[in-house]
Amino acid sequence: MRTRIEAALDTTVARATGGAPPRLAEAIRYAVFPGGARVRPHLCLAVAAACGDDRPAVADAACTAIELLHCASLVHDDLPCFDDAAYRRGKASVHCVYGEALALLVGDALIVQAYEALAAAGHAAPERLPALLTILARAAGSPHGLVAGQAWESEPAPDLGTYHRAKTGALFVASTMAGAVAAGRDGVPWRRLGERLGEAYQVADDLLDAVADPGECGKPVLQDAVLSRPNAVTTLGLEGALAKLRALVADAVDGIPDVPGAEPLRQLVMMQAKRLVPKALQTAA
Amino acid sequence: MRTRIEAALDTTVARATGGAPPRLAEAIRYAVFPGGARVRPHLCLAVAAACGDDRPAVADAACTAIELLHCASLVHDDLPCFDDAAYRRGKASVHCVYGEALALLVGDALIVQAYEALAAAGHAAPERLPALLTILARAAGSPHGLVAGQAWESEPAPDLGTYHRAKTGALFVASTMAGAVAAGRDGVPWRRLGERLGEAYQVADDLLDAVADPGECGKPVLQDAVLSRPNAVTTLGLEGALAKLRALVADAVDGIPDVPGAEPLRQLVMMQAKRLVPKALQTAA
Numbered sequence: 001m002r003t004r005i006e007a008a009l010d011t012t013v014a015r016a017t018g019g020a021p022p023r024l025a026e027a028i029r030y031a032v033f034p035g036g037a038r039v040r041p042h043l044c045l046a047v048a049a050a051c052g053d054d055r056p057a058v059a060d061a062a063c064t065a066i067e068l069l070h071c072a073s074l075v076h077d078d079l080p081c082f083d084d085a086a087y088r089r090g091k092a093s094v095h096c097v098y099g100e101a102l103a104l105l106v107g108d109a110l111i112v113q114a115y116e117a118l119a120a121a122g123h124a125a126p127e128r129l130p131a132l133l134t135i136l137a138r139a140a141g142s143p144h145g146l147v148a149g150q151a152w153e154s155e156p157a158p159d160l161g162t163y164h165r166a167k168t169g170a171l172f173v174a175s176t177m178a179g180a181v182a183a184g185r186d187g188v189p190w191r192r193l194g195e196r197l198g199e200a201y202q203v204a205d206d207l208l209d210a211v212a213d214p215g216e217c218g219k220p221v222l223q224d225a226v227l228s229r230p231n232a233v234t235t236l237g238l239e240g241a242l243a244k245l246r247a248l249v250a251d252a253v254d255g256i257p258d259v260p261g262a263e264p265l266r267q268l269v270m271m272q273a274k275r276l277v278p279k280a281l282q283t284a285a
Numbered sequence: 286m287r288t289r290i291e292a293a294l295d296t297t298v299a300r301a302t303g304g305a306p307p308r309l310a311e312a313i314r315y316a317v318f319p320g321g322a323r324v325r326p327h328l329c330l331a332v333a334a335a336c337g338d339d340r341p342a343v344a345d346a347a348c349t350a351i352e353l354l355h356c357a358s359l360v361h362d363d364l365p366c367f368d369d370a371a372y373r374r375g376k377a378s379v380h381c382v383y384g385e386a387l388a389l390l391v392g393d394a395l396i397v398q399a400y401e402a403l404a405a406a407g408h409a410a411p412e413r414l415p416a417l418l419t420i421l422a423r424a425a426g427s428p429h430g431l432v433a434g435q436a437w438e439s440e441p442a443p444d445l446g447t448y449h450r451a452k453t454g455a456l457f458v459a460s461t462m463a464g465a466v467a468a469g470r471d472g473v474p475w476r477r478l479g480e481r482l483g484e485a486y487q488v489a490d491d492l493l494d495a496v497a498d499p500g501e502c503g504k505p506v507l508q509d510a511v512l513s514r515p516n517a518v519t520t521l522g523l524e525g526a527l528a529k530l531r532a533l534v535a536d537a538v539d540g541i542p543d544v545p546g547a548e549p550l551r552q553l554v555m556m557q558a559k560r561l562v563p564k565a566l567q568t569a570a
Contacts, residue, residue, distance in 0.1 A: 020428035021443070024436035028427065076393065081385040100366040104389065105427075105436050108361065108396060112426030115400045119418030129414045133404030141397030142313065142390075143305035151309035151390050158306070 005041045008060035009033070009067060012117040016109055027098040027106045031075050032068070036089050039272075040175045041067045043197065046268055047179030047190060050261030058128060059182040061121030065114035065136055066175050072110035073146045075103055082150065111140065131181045139174030146170060164202050165195075172198030185259070192255035197269070200248035203241055204276035206232040212278045242281065249273040290326045293345040294318070294352060297402040301394055312383040312391045316360050317353070321374050324557075325460045326352045328482065331553055332464030332475060335546030343413060344467040346406030350399035350421055351460050357395035358431045360388055367435065396425065416466045424459030431455060449487050450480075457483030474542040481537035482554070488530045489561035491517040497563045527566065534558040 013032055017025035041063035048059035078085040078093040079100060085093050095103035114136065122129045142148045149167025152158040176194035177187030210233040232241045252273075253266050298317055302310035326348035333344035363370040363378040364385060370378050380388035399421065407414045427433045434452025437443040458479035462472030495518040517526045537558075538551050 016427045018428060020433050021436040021440050023439060024427055024433065072393075076389060079389070081389060099439075101439055102436065104361060104364070104366060105432050108357075108392070108425075109427040109432045111393060111396050112422050112430070112432065115418055116422035116426060119415050119422055122415040122418065126411045126415055129418075130404050130407040130411055133400055133407065133414075133418075137397050137401035137404055140393075141401060142301045142309055142394040143303060145397070147390050147394045147397065148305050148309065151306040151387065154308060154384075154386055155306050 001042060001045055002038065004045065004060070005038050005063060005067070006033075006035075008064045008117075009035075009041075012061075012064045012068070012113060012120070015116065015120070016113045023098065023102060024105060024109065027094060027102045028109055030097065031094050031106050031110065032071050034089070035067070035071075038067060039201070040070055040171055042272075043172065043175040043194075044179040044182075046265055047176050047193070048183045050256075050259050050265040051180050051183035051185045052260065053183050055121075055125050055128075055182065055184070057121045057124050058132075059179065061117045062132060062136075062178040062182040063175075064117045065132075066139075066171060066178060068110045068114040068117070069136065069140045069146065070171055072107040072114070073140075073150070075110070076107040077150060079103060082153070114140070125184070128181055128184065131187060132178055135174050135177045135181065135187060139170040144170060164199070168202045168205070169195055169198030172201065189257040193252050193269075196248045196252035196255060200245055200252065200273065200276060203232045203245045203248065204278075207238070207241055207245070207281065208278045209233075210238070211280045238281070242277070245276065249276075286327060286330055287323065289330065289345070290323050290348060290352070291318075291320075293349045293402075294320075294326075297346075297349045297353070297398060297405070300401065300405070301398045308383065308387060309390060309394065312379055312387045313394055315382065316379050316391050316395065317356050319374070320352070320356075323352060324486070325355055325456055327557075328457065328460040328479075329464040329467075331550055332461045332478070333468045335541075335544050335550040336465050336468035336470045337545065338468050340410050340413075340467065340469070342406045342409050343417075344464065346402045347417060347421075347463040347467040348460075349402045350417075351424075351456060351463060353395045353399040353402065354421065354425045354431065355456055357392040357399070358425075358435070360395070361392040362435060364388060367438075399425070410469070413466055413469065416472060417463055420459050420462045420466065420472060424455040429455060449484070453487045453490070454480055454483030457486065470544070477540035478537050478554075481533045481540060485530055485533040485537065485558065485561060488517045488526055488533065489563070492523070492526055492530070492566060493563045494518075495523070496565045523566070527562070530561065534561075 009032060013028060017028055044063040044066055045059055053059055074088055075094045077083055078088055079095050086096050087093060094106055118129065118132055139145045140147065144166050146167065149163060152163040152166060173191055173194035176190040180190045181187045209231060232244065236244060253269055256262050256266055294317060298313060302313055329348040329351055330344055338344055359373055360379045362368055363373055364380055371381050372378060379391055403414060403417055424430045425432065429451050431452065434448060437448040437451060458476055461475040461479035465475045466472040494516060517529065521529060538554055541547050541551055
């Protein structure tokens, strides 16, 4: 599945970079390759597979769009006016290498290219496009998507749940729902799986920020404390956060709709969930 | 038509702002209302009308998407890492009022919302969505759209034609092509009208930058000289630039395809084109 995701990303990114201003093209590639774990596109394709994956080109486009929106948000969040992060995925962040102006444009280009990917594959199943577009716009934009999540950081007293649902949950929900819609199913029953995995991933990220070494997560640690951001470990303690993570994964698995490919998907989610626990805590889990 | 455009924009912006972080919501509205001349959505709806406008909701969505992409590019271009512009449309620019972080997010939110508008109306004619999405992605992104145009400014020796086609022309081409596609026609024959009007608009903007007072254009003048940007008046002189403007408008009108509503569209384009000449030069034109 990794090969399929990278190939789909490469095809879409190539359309954005061929003939583009050379430094922009280079910076776009730098922002997308090599990626991290590609958690969201894997989830999207796994759901599409469980639903029969009858239009693989549409599922490819959906998972590509989701990953490009994720990459765009990383590039913009790392900018000096937000996290001012020097490292991402184990290398210098985009603005540190290419400057703020190009980093801003890379993010913009990736958002647009996410929709271009859907357009390019949409001819194969145009009747699925309105739902796919709506799912992706909700996940990426305002009032409840990535952009809103980032904006809640600028508000004086944001609700923690609202913040996390927008900042992390929205794109996980989009991953499961878009995977189902890309395979011709209703997306709504897949919301719970995405929501719970998004929450689990957020708790895992909080654990990683609290206990991991920088080499394990490829970015600076203890940033939540440094930036006074809310963190589940601060609120619940290490054991409490681990227990919450386990409960969320169990509820996610329970929430998988009864489709022909449900059982392999359950196995996959449980296997992947084990990796969410930082190495330093894996005996405790 | 002005009322129709503002109503369509308001409906789409309301979906992005209801329930959003309050300052983000306020900044999004500030970036879109009150607008400038709304040249691109007018053009889009005028072409849709000439083509029969059989799905007004789709044409509304197309012209809304185009205007939101335009607004997004203005907000991002005004940021300190690009033009560092303090004024836009006769008022303080978004980042001057709301800060860089929110201005960046406003641009991102508007790009996403442009596609959300198409998604919301797409149920009325899903078979028109792939072409509409492709047209808008090409106009907005890389390698040949707004993002690429802005990135060419970061390259050492950009080709002037390539730069202008991306920075200004692409969204005019999208306006005419999307107007036709929204009304169920092939977009390709409408490319020439958009290209020529985009070039004409660029020349008019260069004239305005060279001769107008700040009150007329609502932003600082002589910025091309200050920022060493290419300008048609510098290259061709005032008379040469005016002659080029007239030739481009004539060619645009000649390029209007032979549809039932072609004649009123020709009249409209010629009438609007007269307004492109800065007041100080209107006796000369």
